[in-house]
Amino acid sequence: MMTSQTETRSTKPTHTVYVLKPQADTEQADWIRVGAAWEHGDKDGLNLSLNILGQNVPVVVRKNKPKT
Template sequence: MTTQTETTSKAPTHTVYMVKLKDGADKPDWIRVGAAWEHGDKDGLNLSLSILGQDIPVTIRKNKPKTD
């Protein structure tokens, strides 16, 4: 497991959207579902998702080559 570096910013660095296709429409709806904060080492994000009344924390990290 990797060690993550937290960002010191309290404001989100990214917004998370769900893109919903609409029948007969030219453009999909972009529905805001959360916020994200980039890690200080720029190798990942912490997400806070609000879906179906649930707050769901998610951490994303870049894949790194495995060493033997």
């Protein structure tokens, strides 16, 4: 069960996740879509769903906060 800290508000992703693959003999890169992300309701993180080698891998990203 998710806590209110990491809940998302929308079923549609708010971000798209890409990896950049360098092209030979150029400074350009191919942008390859590898997943989607949803911003947390508190705006301090994201839930990512990455497709890696045919497997969906969930990842949570949280903003660093100063230690008290």
